[in-house]
Amino acid sequence: MPAAFVGDEAAEPVTKTPPSTRKRKLVDSITTSATSQPPATIELPKRKASKTTTASVHDANADAEQAALPATPQTLSSDKPMDSDDDLNSVASSGMLGEAMDDSSVDFDAADSDDDGLEDFQDDESAFESQPKDLRPAKKAFEVDFNVYSPGDIQHQQDRQVEEVATLLEQPAEQTAILLRFMSWNKERLIEQYMDNQEEVLDKAGLGANMSSNPPRLEAIDGFTCDICCEDEPGLQSFAMNCGHRFCVDCYRQYLGQKIREEGEAARIKCPGDGCNKVMDAKSLDLLVTSDLTDRYHELLMRTYVDDKENLKWCPAPNCVYAVECGVKRRDLTRTVPTVNCDCKHAFCFGCTLADHQPCPCALVRKWLKKCEDDSETANWISANTKECPKCGSTIEKNGGCNHMTCRKCRHEFCWMCMGLWSEHGTSWYNCNRFEEKSGTDARDAQASSRKSLERYLHYYNRYANHEQSAKLDKDIFHKTEKKMQLLQSSSGMSWIEVQFLEAASQALQQCRQTLKWTYAFAYYLARNNQTEIFEDNQKDLEMAVENLSEMFEKNTDQLAGLKVDMMDKTSYCMRRRVILLDDTAQRLKEEGWTFNVDLK
Amino acid sequence: MAAPLPKRIIKETERLQSEPVPGISAEPHEENARYFDVKVDGPSGSCYEGGEFQLELFLPDDYPMCPPRIRFLTKIYHPNIDRLGRICLDVLKNNWSPALQIRTILLSIQALLGAPNPEDPLNEAVAKQWKENQPEAIKTAREWTTLYAQKK
Incomplete structure (x- = not known):
């Protein structure tokens, strides 16, 4: 009897291992190629290196010009x-x-x-x-x-808008602020609706029809009992908006504290009276909100402004x-x-x-992250490498032996090739002569295409993940950079300003890797055509530039001083390649020139 | 030592006992004046008529800035009350106002017994039955009332 790997519980470990080994292999191959190639370029005499750099920069400019030429005249969306x-x-x-x-x-x-x-x-x-x-x-283009x-600017901006609308509506500033917040800062809509039906708008915003011009103030009223705390001592300070619901100051403050601190409300706090929809205006709040709450209160107000816009x-x-x-x-x-x-x-x-x-549009980023997170490709792997028991549906991986399978779960006996019943399999015990039948070919095709799509995903995913990982490693190096810079200053006698090229290089690496990472997510969703090839060329150029720079960055401190000019060249070359790639991609995106294999919605 | 009882709670308790609401009673525990044993009569004309429902009521530290916590102890067949006796009522949640009182809340609960709202259900199964076969649902509610909510 051949050994057969059977059962749902087996599917779990089975599915996990193979993709990761593959990933690892690919990463390995990338790192080995990265380490084996670049030294050739680095060991070039300095002059030659800078020459190649300038040459490719010219190339780059030509690229940029070419990219700009076929573009239809661009009308900026923000203008018209x-x-x-x-x-x-x-x-x-x-x-x-x-x-x-x-x-x-x-x-x-x-x-x-x-x-x-x-x-x-x-x-x-x-x-x-x-x-x-x-x-x-x-x-x-990108x-x-x-x-x-700054928070101050935003406050200023809010005040200006309130002021402007206040003059138009002939309302006091506090009321206008409430109205604007009520309308989510859409002043056109507010003005229009206000002109249409003043009463209704005021009512809905919790301002009531009858607005007193009296400023809000605290009062002590004889014979007043607070409905909240039941205090009734004479001289008790109380407050009411013009809805008439009067409570003592302490209760009001406690109420506001609860709303502002615990519930995070600010712009739309209602009167504490039961069933009263009157929204508290800014002046009343200023009067009642205690100093320990004002910061939080203003922060919340500002937050609603930014959130609404x-x-x-x-x-x-x-x-x-x-x-x-x-x-x-x-x-x-x-x-x-x-x-x-x-x-x-x-x-x-x-x-x-x-x-x-950049350069990947938000919709693709969402899809990509979901795909990576869902690990939906595990399922893909299962479909590429396993079959299901025709009787009970358990996932089965054949790990050797002949075609006679016995499901460990339901004891069903079948042929791995044709998936038919083993008992009907005739006499051909160790090979299936029904293999070439249509159902068999179809099944094989389905498996092959599934395997292909898995490999395609892994190709892009591995490169994406590699740049993410490398960016992290580069960042670690960045933290060591300062130390390096100090060492370099003392060992080579260079001044602080002269070793800044290291920091520039480190930042360039971070930025370029971030871009490269997303180019792979972007490329995964690109349909195969001429433009995609141009994109991949740009991607390759940037990647090569980045790997060269990254390699150089790991050199010992004593070598670094001598590499300064070369490194600066390479840094600026990286940045230029990045701009070219982003510019070209963004330009085409604007013109809707890319063909994606998914809907960009 | 617990903090002294706020005047508000003392006054409310006094008033609950001196001017009780017909069909509703609320007794504070001796050892914890924030914890009340509540009895609510099923409103007349409803399928809970004749029943006496026991509830527990607790006033949290933030009361009256936060609503009291209330739960049915008696088993009841109602679309807005779940199997643990928790109640889905707007004034017990976001429509709470510190000006509301134990008295008003209990009246709201009594009113909820008189007017079940299957459109905003807490107990899905009961609400479904209430919408699809109301006579049957009312029958069950009556049976449960006789079964579990008899006056002692």
Whole structure:
């Protein structure tokens, strides 16, 4: 009897091991090739090395020019949203047509929101004239416009908008602020609805029809008993908004403490009265919120402002207090990858707030991460390497022996080749002559294609994971860099400023590996065509440049001083190759020139 | 040593005993004045009529900023009350207001017995039966009332 590996419990370990060994092999092969090749380049005489560098830089420029040439004149979406949509319709390939039509069907709304986005932007420009805008060099296709705001800036921005709308609505600033928050800071909608039906808007926002012009104040009323704490001593300070629900100050403060500290509410705290929907206005809150709560309260208010605004997002870096403004809309995310750089040095995607994932669009990043996380390829491996028992469905891996299988679980006897009953198998005990029948061929084809798709995934995944891993290792080296720099200063007599090239190299490595990592996720979803080959060429160039630099970076400290010029060359070459790759990819993405093997939604 | 009982709780307890609500009683435990034994009569005209339902009520430290915690001890067939006796009622959760009291909450619970809301169920099975075959559901509720909620 041949040995047969049977059963569900066996499937588990069986499925896990093989992909990882494969991964390991691939990683091995990458590292060996990386270590075996580069020294040739490094040991070149310095002059020759720099010559090759300049030569390839020329190449690079030519690449960039070529990439720029076939491009249709680009209308920037932030300038003229309608035009770009029109372009989109005319350029759209058949596959993208549906998507483009969807876009045009919501154009009215979209145009509206774009308008106010534009207005906001103008406001902001006048508000923050001090921001150095024109210092940046000409914009590349993969770059987006953005501004970084400090909490103070955001407060200022809020105040200005409140002021502006307040004059329009002829309402006091506190009420206007409530109204704006109620309308999620969409001032066009607020103004329109307010002009339509003032009473209703005020009512819904919890402001009641009858607004007293009296400022909120604390009062001591004779014979007053607080409904919350039942205190009734004379002279008890109490407070009520104009809904008339009166409570003592202590209870009010305790109530606000509960809401602000425990429940994280700020903008829409209601009157503590049972069933009362009146929202507490800012003036009343200022009067009642105790000093230990004000910071938290203002932070919460600010958070709702940024959360409500589509063009503002908090920087996701831990402990970062900045918010970033960017005009890229959700529907643009199929055509652009809006990476923004916060003042805290964190680079993140404005679309999904994940760390920088250029050149891969958000939709593909989501798919890719899910795929990697789901380990859905384990299933793929099972289908490539195992069969199911035709009777009980247990997963079986044949680990040798003849074709006569006996399921360990249900004792079903069958032929591994034709999957038919062994008892009907005739006399051909040790080979199956039904092998060439159609069902058999189909089964084989299905297995082969499954195996192929697994190998394709692993190809991209291994490279993706390798760059992730290498970036981590590079980072470890970065931490050693400073030490190295100090050593270098003392051993070679170089000044601090002269050893900065090491830090520059380290940062370049980080950035390029981050980009490379995502090029593999991107490439996984690319359909095979000419453009994909160009992309892969760019990818290869960048990868080679990065590996060369990385290799050099690991040299001993005493050698480093002599490599300075070479290293600086290689660093700037890496950065240039990265820009070329990103620029070319972004340009094509904007024109919807890529063909993906999945839907970009 | 526990913190002294807030005036609010003392007053509420006093008033519950001096002016009791018909059909509702709430007695604080001697050793813990924040813990109440509650009895609620099934409202007349409902399928819980004639039953006397026992509940436990606890006033947490944050009371009255936080709602009291209440649970049915008597088994009851009701779409908004689960098998552990927990109650799905808006004023016990996000619509709680510190101006509400034990008295008002218990009245709300009594009202909930009179008007079950299968659209917002806590007990899926009961709510399903309530929606699909209301006469049968009401019959079961009556049977449970006779079975488990008899006055002692």
